Amino acid sequence: MSFYSSSDHLQQSHPNPSCEYCGKKCNSTNDLDFHKLNECNKITIPCALKDYGCSTSVVRAEIVDHYKTERHQSSIITFIRKILSKSINDQHGRGSTMDADTLHHTTMMSSDNVNKQLQEVCQTVDILADGVSTLNEDTQRLSHESLHINNAFDALIREFAILKLSIQEQSTYLDGLKPNQDILNEDVASSKQKLDDIQFVSYDGTLLWKITNFNSRMGENFLTRFILIKDNP
Numbered sequence: 001m002s003f004y005s006s007s008d009h010l011q012q013s014h015p016n017p018s019c020e021y022c023g024k025k026c027n028s029t030n031d032l033d034f035h036k037l038n039e040c041n042k043i044t045i046p047c048a049l050k051d052y053g054c055s056t057s058v059v060r061a062e063i064v065d066h067y068k069t070e071r072h073q074s075s076i077i078t079f080i081r082k083i084l085s086k087s088i089n090d091q092h093g094r095g096s097t098m099d100a101d102t103l104h105h106t107t108m109m110s111s112d113n114v115n116k117q118l119q120e121v122c123q124t125v126d127i128l129a130d131g132v133s134t135l136n137e138d139t140q141r142l143s144h145e146s147l148h149i150n151n152a153f154d155a156l157i158r159e160f161a162i163l164k165l166s167i168q169e170q171s172t173y174l175d176g177l178k179p180n181q182d183i184l185n186e187d188v189a190s191s192k193q194k195l196d197d198i199q200f201v202s203y204d205g206t207l208l209w210k211i212t213n214f215n216s217r218m219g220e221n222f223l224t225r226f227i228l229i230k231d232n233p
């Protein structure tokens, strides 16, 4: 007969325990415990107010949503009512065993106490309400700002699109300009050539043809028909 410690038993009988909530397989019961405590998002827990009419099984991952449910809210009210009536019952219960003087004294004391507690609760509620209204203002401001930023962003995107288009147009235009300029350059060159070839200067109504490189052209025998035309009035 052999004896196992509890962990030996778990290791041997349940080598790969799986989570009963989500079915995840774990390597050891320690892993499973860790998984249930920290990771499992299917695990259910009882609400802290289960004794006051709230749910006994809430999915832990959805506990924040649970706090907003009607059932939980009415459980809070039930809880507060129970606390209040308990405090009143306490006063009555104590009163029945005391003489009038002590009763008066104790009631004064505990009503002072309750008043003080109520004041503290009121202050806390005030602070919380302040916090909530500050948060509300922040939310409004932030949503306002976010709207502004969104609008600015939209406008920026539109401007960017326009800019892109105009850059495209400009580059197309520049591309079209290049051959034009080449043609223009050729025109200028040929015009210059023409001007160099034929220049006439008029001083006194006489038309004078100027022929450049006269000598070399003469030498090359370019112009044989006329050399110089002088027009006499």
Ligand SMILES: [Zn+2]
Binding pocket: 009, 010, 013, 014
């Ligand atoms: Zn077992």
Ligand SMILES: [Zn+2]
Binding pocket: 019, 020, 021, 022, 023, 024, 035, 036, 039, 040, 041, 042, 043
């Ligand atoms: Zn699980």
Ligand SMILES: [Zn+2]
Binding pocket: 047, 048, 049, 050, 054, 055, 066, 067, 071, 072, 075
């Ligand atoms: Zn609850």
